[in-house]
Amino acid sequence: MARGTKRRRSQIEKPVVNRDDTIEVDEDAAVGDSQVAVTKAYARLAGIRRGIATIDLADDNFVCGRGSDESPVNYNFSSASHDVGLYRFISKIQFAISRDSETRRIHLHDHSRNGTLVNQEMIGKGQSRELNNGDLISIGIPALIIFVFETTDEGQYPEELTKKYHVTSHSLGKGGFGKVLLGYKRSDRSVVAIKMLNTQFSTRCSRAIAKTRDIKNEVEVMKKLSHPNIVGIYDWISVTKYSYMVIEYVGGGEFFTKVVDPKYNRMGLGESLGKYFAFQLIDAVMYLHSVGICHRDIKPENILCSDKTERCVLKLTDFGMAKCSVMKMKTRCGTPSYNAPEIVANESIEYSPKVDIWSLGCVLFITFSGYPPFSEEYTDMSMEDQVMKGRLLFHSQWRRITIETQNMIKWMLTVEPAKRPSAVELMSTDWMKCADCRSARQDIDQNQRNQKVPVQAVAAQKDTNNNDGEVPVATKKKRVVPAL
Numbered sequence: 001m002a003r004g005t006k007r008r009r010s011q012i013e014k015p016v017v018n019r020d021d022t023i024e025v026d027e028d029a030a031v032g033d034s035q036v037a038v039t040k041a042y043a044r045l046a047g048i049r050r051g052i053a054t055i056d057l058a059d060d061n062f063v064c065g066r067g068s069d070e071s072p073v074n075y076n077f078s079s080a081s082h083d084v085g086l087y088r089f090i091s092k093i094q095f096a097i098s099r100d101s102e103t104r105r106i107h108l109h110d111h112s113r114n115g116t117l118v119n120q121e122m123i124g125k126g127q128s129r130e131l132n133n134g135d136l137i138s139i140g141i142p143a144l145i146i147f148v149f150e151t152t153d154e155g156q157y158p159e160e161l162t163k164k165y166h167v168t169s170h171s172l173g174k175g176g177f178g179k180v181l182l183g184y185k186r187s188d189r190s191v192v193a194i195k196m197l198n199t200q201f202s203t204r205c206s207r208a209i210a211k212t213r214d215i216k217n218e219v220e221v222m223k224k225l226s227h228p229n230i231v232g233i234y235d236w237i238s239v240t241k242y243s244y245m246v247i248e249y250v251g252g253g254e255f256f257t258k259v260v261d262p263k264y265n266r267m268g269l270g271e272s273l274g275k276y277f278a279f280q281l282i283d284a285v286m287y288l289h290s291v292g293i294c295h296r297d298i299k300p301e302n303i304l305c306s307d308k309t310e311r312c313v314l315k316l317t318d319f320g321m322a323k324c325s326v327m328k329m330k331t332r333c334g335t336p337s338y339n340a341p342e343i344v345a346n347e348s349i350e351y352s353p354k355v356d357i358w359s360l361g362c363v364l365f366i367t368f369s370g371y372p373p374f375s376e377e378y379t380d381m382s383m384e385d386q387v388m389k390g391r392l393l394f395h396s397q398w399r400r401i402t403i404e405t406q407n408m409i410k411w412m413l414t415v416e417p418a419k420r421p422s423a424v425e426l427m428s429t430d431w432m433k434c435a436d437c438r439s440a441r442q443d444i445d446q447n448q449r450n451q452k453v454p455v456q457a458v459a460a461q462k463d464t465n466n467n468d469g470e471v472p473v474a475t476k477k478k479r480v481v482p483a484l
């Protein structure tokens with residue numbers, strides 16, 4: 001868009017998370033295994049909880065539950081009888097699955113008093129619902145996910161991947177170059193996210209070549225990192241057409257969704273919650289810089305929430321742009337509205353990890369106020385000029401935020417890198433010695449202990465954005481990929 005041109009709000013584009021995308025099948029790929037093998041299965045129930053089998057569905061009718069002489073079932077959950085938390089919810093007949101022999105449509109019929117849920121929505125005793133590929137089936141409560149329903153014409157993956165992980169067809173989200181699927185480790189049934197990237201694009205467009213090159217870099221960087229506020233990587237498997245990154249599952253969706261949640265009325269998350277999150281992000285960046293890594297693309301879309309609760313643990317992700325900071329950094333990359341002035345200024349000037357502090361300043365500005373500091377929606381000045389001048393407009397949203405917090409954000413958004421604080425300097429301020437920061441530390445520790453729990457709720461993620469109001473709106477931003 002030309003400088004100074006006012007963009008109509010209705011024209012602001014926001015990428016849509018598409019949950020039903022399909023992916024080409026690799027000819028060299030091997031078939032994933034299953035535990036109850038039946039020939040010519042039309043679908044399968046992939047068990048994603050310890051003790052629950054994966055069941056191939058071949059007959060038009062299937063019934064499961066605890067079963068009894070009077071109520072025979074095809075699958076009786078006896079292998080999960082030790083799992084008291086689950087077993088107490090299971091009825092003699094829990095649910096049935098039927099396939100219409102003519103239409104081939106498949107339905108789940110709930111027979112249980114405690115109920116069966118599909119994609120975390122209660123079906124209810126006596127009710128039915130059509131099943132689609134990737135649907136999650138829970139028992140009694142949303143968090144007790146036991147099966148992913150999968151049609152068998154989908155998803156064949158390389159053996160290197162399937163021998164260690166079961167890949168379900170439940171999509172967690174979609175990125176620029178592939179999708180992210182829910183999976184689990186075969187060894188302990190703990191849930192993972194499997195990011196699939198199509199490397200074949202590389203022959204078609206240069207942006208994708210850059211991206212393909214990023215994958216190796218992303219993996220190399222992630223392998224070096226271990227921090228509770230950074231998404232961990234378990235494995236990387238690369239075959240002819242696809243790369244599979246097996247990463248830590250983070251179930252609460254993007255931080256972006258949180259900051260634009262209408263419940264905050266576009267006023268920001270407030271002082272207390274804002275500081276709770278600021279502590280986590282500063283700690284993550286302090287660690288990154290201490291091990292010589294500069295992220296270069298910090299923004300709310302690249303931060304994931306551990307769960308859907310208000311006070312969740314944040315995890316920095318997407319290290320495709322990251323670089324070892326002892327190397328010279330000159331490349332103009334990142335996302336324009338989060339880019340530091342020294343990146344915006346000139347290709348030939350070297351910059352430092354302080355660029356991350358600037359981006360973090362932008363993220364925290366949005367977190368506290370609900371609107372972005374630099375935006376094309378300000379028509380009096382181009383975005384580039386706003387950034388180069390460090391022009392900040394503190395609208396009425398800031399009235400409920402303390403002067404100390406405002407000063408910290410201003411400090412992070414200092415145009416001159418030498419005067420901008422490092423993450424260590426930020427962490428050692430009195431501003432970070434508060435009850436919210438201490439409570440964040442405790443919650444992070446607790447979250448780490450809980451991570452051993454195998455199956456977590458996978459809540460449907462919705463992007464929300466409300467474009468009304470006189471201040472700029474936080475919208476998802478695309479990054480600039482460096483030219484080759």
Ligand SMILES: Nc1ncnc2c1ncn2[C@@H]1O[C@H](COP(=O)(O)OP(=O)(O)OP(=O)(O)O)[C@@H](O)[C@H]1O
Nearest residue numbers: 172173174175176177180193247248249250251318
């Ligand atoms: N570790 C994870 N756990 C759970 N869900 C995830 C995880 N990583 C990504 N997702 C989901 O998948 C979506 C896409 O993630 P991905 O990192 O591929 O996208 P992106 O950053 O938009 O893409 P790109 O890498 O092209 O910039 C995210 O928005 C999120 O909803």
